[in-house]
Amino acid sequence: MKKRAITCSPSCGKERTNMLRRRQDNTRCRYCMKPVTPEEQARYRRWRAWEKKNPPTEAEVQASTITEQENDDAQDVQSVPNG
Numbered sequence: 001m002k003k004r005a006i007t008c009s010p011s012c013g014k015e016r017t018n019m020l021r022r023r024q025d026n027t028r029c030r031y032c033m034k035p036v037t038p039e040e041q042a043r044y045r046r047w048r049a050w051e052k053k054n055p056p057t058e059a060e061v062q063a064s065t066i067t068e069q070e071n072d073d074a075q076d077v078q079s080v081p082n083g
Contacts, residue, residue: 007013021030028036035044056064 005016007016024030026036027040028034035041
């Protein structure tokens, strides 16, 4: 569902916004985006504990990030019109 969808009236829009908030609040915190349900919290804690014991290597970190040069190159490719 689109967040900024057009509704028939302001009261309908407010109800829709509240519905979207309730749906999000049932799954994760509105402010920090961490899991809310007990099962998700347990899974999150297990993942964080595993991540502490097995930190990513420098090569994995470099492979998962885009350098500024690659980002600039990607923007240059996007600015070239298709011929």
